Amino acid sequence: xxxxTQLDSHVSVSEGTPVLLRCNYSSSxxxxxxxxxxxxxxxLQLLLKYTSAATxxxxxxxxxxxxxxxxxxxxxxxxxxxxxDAAEYFCVVxxxxxxxxxxxxxxxxxxxx
Amino acid sequence: NAGVTQTPKFQVLKTGQSMTxxxxxxxxxxxxxxYRQDPGMGLRLIHYSVGxxxxxQGEVPNGYNVSRSTTEDFPLRLLSAAPSQTSVYFCASSxxxxxxxxxxxxxxxxGEGSRLTVL
Numbered sequence: 180x181x182x183x184t185q186l187d188s189h190v191s192v193s194e195g196t197p198v199l200l201r202c203n204y205s206s207s208x209x210x211x212x213x214x215x216x217x218x219x220x221x222x223l224q225l226l227l228k229y230t231s232a233a234t235x236x237x238x239x240x241x242x243x244x245x246x247x248x249x250x251x252x253x254x255x256x257x258x259x260x261x262x263x264d265a266a267e268y269f270c271v272v273x274x275x276x277x278x279x280x281x282x283x284x285x286x287x288x289x290x291x292x
Numbered sequence: 293n294a295g296v297t298q299t300p301k302f303q304v305l306k307t308g309q310s311m312t313x314x315x316x317x318x319x320x321x322x323x324x325x326x327y328r329q330d331p332g333m334g335l336r337l338i339h340y341s342v343g344x345x346x347x348x349q350g351e352v353p354n355g356y357n358v359s360r361s362t363t364e365d366f367p368l369r370l371l372s373a374a375p376s377q378t379s380v381y382f383c384a385s386s387x388x389x390x391x392x393x394x395x396x397x398x399x400x401x402x403g404e405g406s407r408l409t410v411l
Contacts (some may be wrong), residue, residue: 188332211398220384222296222402223335228396269334278394279350282327282334 181206181274182258182271184284193291198242198257200286202270205251211273212253213280214244226268240264289290294318297349298383298403305373305410313368313406323386323395324366328352328379329405335382341366342388373410381406 186201204210214237215223227238232234234246240263253270270283296317305311317324325340337350341360355377357369358396368383370377384400 187368213398215400220404223384223400223404225399228398273395273398279337280395280398280400282330282336284334 181210181272183212183270183272183281183283184272185268185286187286188284189287189289191289192260194262195199195259198255198260198264198288200268200270200288201219202244202253202255202283204253204270204272206272208275211275212244212246213271213273214238214242214253214255214270216266216267216273217285220270223269226255238251260288260290262269262290262292264288293405296383296385296401296403298381298406300406301404302407303409305370305408307374309373310369310371311373311408312362313381315368315403316364317366317368317383317385317401318364319385319387319401320362321401323382324360325350325384325386326356326358326366326387327382327384329382330379335402338368338381343374343377354401370408373408374403375410377408378410379411381408 184203213228214226217223227236229236229246243255243269252265268289269287299314307360310379322343326338327335336352342345383403
């Protein structure tokens, strides 16, 4: 069975400093992986996705993620945090057998001025 | 540019009451689904549908019913509300890949959520 683990429930950074949100996955197959962002009182929005093309994936708002098969990781990064990045972030793996999307438990990002 | 529209945004129920959460999408997506979001548990799939007249259970279907009479609408019914159903509910839609019945890109388009409290 496929699963995804987000290693931090909360991350706090200062504005202008780098962001790292960590995600490890477990998969018997070559997975599809996604990062979604949820701003307060809003629905989730796709940030980026990996589907076995380039291992470094660029998304919206300056975020990117690198697929590392040897480490079973798909960490989300951004060089310089902005106040508007404060939100909850979900790592998601697609189960290619059942076609279900399996969500991580989320990481809440706080950005301090 | 409506996308996925959920109503109501907030609802308070008493134990045993019934209600329907409405979901409509205007993107002609074949796939529609309902999730619940609880603190520390991420999103869990309740029910989903790959087209009109076709529904199936997700991870946590007990206590919920769905139907899909049109491509656009996918209502979620709580037949007898329980405090354990206090949650934030999200409807999401997506395209399928041709006639495969499988998700195309895997990207889900979400509504803004419905916050339900059961007393």
